[in-house]
Amino acid sequence: ALEGMTQALAHDLSGKVAVNCIRIDMPIWTEGFDATLPANFDTSFFEDAVIMIDAVAWLARQELGYTGHVLTLGELRERGVVRGSTRATRS
Numbered sequence: 001a002l003e004g005m006t007q008a009l010a011h012d013l014s015g016k017v018a019v020n021c022i023r024i025d026m027p028i029w030t031e032g033f034d035a036t037l038p039a040n041f042d043t044s045f046f047e048d049a050v051i052m053i054d055a056v057a058w059l060a061r062q063e064l065g066y067t068g069h070v071l072t073l074g075e076l077r078e079r080g081v082v083r084g085s086t087r088a089t090r091s
Helices: 002-012 050-060 073-078
Strands: 021-023 070-072
Touching (some): 002 021, 002 070, 070 073
16 A cells, blocks of 8 residues: 555656655654653663664655655665664663
8 A cells, every 4th residue: 555655646746746664663762752661661672763864864865766766764774775783762
């Protein structure tokens, strides 16, 4: 469904707006998410949210014709778009 919606919007808005989607395929630590976790929950395997900045900044630099893509963070990391493994630290 996600791919279909992204591709349909990309087609409808072609030449006006690029429509792409980042599929989050790894746990990312955020303050909001952390607020829902038990106090002793192990977040050592969570990624720092900075990887989303890498992904979104890269997408913003793409040409208008780069549209209709559903990309995972893992795929973007393999391409060198998203920095290597990060570890979030609970404050």
